[in-house]
Amino acid sequence: MTSLALAVDFGGTKVEAGLVDAQGNVLPESRFRRPSGGGSTSEQLQAAVAGVVRDALSTLPDDATLLGAGVGSAGPIEVVGGTVSPLNVPAWRGFPLRDFVTQVVREIVPGTPVVLRMDGLCIALAEHWVGAGRGYDNVMGMIVSTGIGGGLIVQGMAVQGPTGNAGHIGHIEVGCFDDPCKCGGIGCVEAIASGPKTVDWAVGQGWVGSTGEELAAAYAAGDPIAHAAVARSGRAIGQAIASAVSLADIELVAIGGGFSRVTPDLFDMIRSAIAERAAFGFVTKVKVVPSALSDAGPLIGAAALVHRGELLTEV
Template identity: 50%
Template sequence: MVGTHPSHHGSPLALAVDIGGTKVAAALVDDHGFLVPGSTARAATGGVGNAAGLTHNIVGVVADVLRTAPRGARIVGVGIGSAGPVDLARGAVSPKNLAALDRFPVVDVVAAAVRAEQGDDSGDVPVVLRLDGTCIALAERWRGANRGARHSMAIVVSTGVGGGIILDGAMVSGASGNAGHIGQLRLRPADAGGPSDSGTLEGIAAGPRTVAWAQSRRWLGQTGEQLAASYADGDPVARAAVRRSAEAVGLAISNVTTLLDLEAVAIGGGFANVAPDYVDLVRAAAEESALFPYASAVTIRPTGLAGDGPLIGAAALVHRASDLALRGTVEPEPA
């Protein structure tokens, strides 16, 4: 392997893999939660129409990253965060926005890619899978906006809406590994004749749904970036659309906080940047929705990790396993 970053010579590194609706990304991450410079690789998932093509892209990204490993570095584990639902017992994923990955055996695919690249050097490197929202919650507690909070949640508002939960310092996976699917929390009944997920947080607040809502009210733009520009220009439809998204996120936070008594929530994702006051609008909606003082006391902040959160969180599955009570949870069945 070619050394590219001597400061990581001999240090334990995690191979972090993030699989989402538009791309697969991977990187090497050290045990302090920092990406090794030059180790990140990406490839498309959205628009790739079959499992073979997606397998090719995932394997290629893993191989590209491993070839950047510094000389003498130790790959001590692989963490995979994926859009869900996930099936931890089988090491498989069926992402809602990637039909070609239905019951896709991602743990086996990534493990094989590591063996192919490293040969006997790969040894018994563990491969751990979790929901991508769970990984982001781990990242925010480790290095992001939720540091110091024992009871926290992370939410990503983007093409979809995802989330993850930390309670008493430990991640919450649930019986099947799918705890944290806040985007599918139903805030109102489905629209008659509309999509089955209308009325869910994702169906209301996600970027494409917000753009579509604005278009239905004769806004002429096409993208989230254009909606952001219209919002900045004071366009009333754009401003109403952004407020509608933020208010739905705030309501969902209030509901989860009332149930779980959270201390802190971090909000990330590309669409959370659609307006400079988006998080302020979320915060106001959450406070207005809360019925009890403890629920209105939750701290709501923008992410502290920018775009690196998913990979840092996937690496936390390796580097922070004992601290975050990952042991004893469901793992893939042995082959």
């Protein structure tokens, strides 16, 4: 009998659900997604989450056992209460996402346990399990997309903190930048280097375009403003990673998310910024690599909350 986990990934652009087996494989026919955009109402967001959960569970094989449901959400979250307040989704402040998913799931599969954690931690779990972080005990997973998030595995265990928000690297402040952030900080890496913020900066410099895809094309065509925008983001990400490695002595950082693929050069820019810490070999040793999981990483990580639950500590 196949043992499966329901995985739910809620972010600032979309919510997705799917079924994942004990080897970290997402069943292709079980993947469903709906938009979750920042302009959505709470009712629209609830309908989107319930819709993808029901759609995914409708594909549950008759001979399979559903072990549980893992939910990864953009942060901040409050893991004890099971609530979420995604920075880029203003309609949800203290929304009880864990209880909401539990209600929907148990209408179909009674008694199913549901675990909620921050999406960045899920990414770290996924990379550590079946991605670029296999074989490493000290890993940071990062997403560079609509926002910037991250999570930590230290000495083989997930680092969560008392609220579940440990590893939220998107809100590390980096030097030489004064961009205001929605969190209230100044110079947070998310406010500088996320896809939308990089596009905004380029537009402010006179670039004509409106999306990350258009910026990538402009970069490939040699547009100097696009190059400056990507270089600025790469430096900011590199500085944030160097700070995180100084704090936690990480061995490997795996970066995914749509904007991380704007150009392969982005990774060279990140590594160059880290290399400036020349006197700290324990920082410059860190390997920074692309995610090995493509766009399946968030779902695999949410499923890891069930399949790899032994890596989680009680909060």
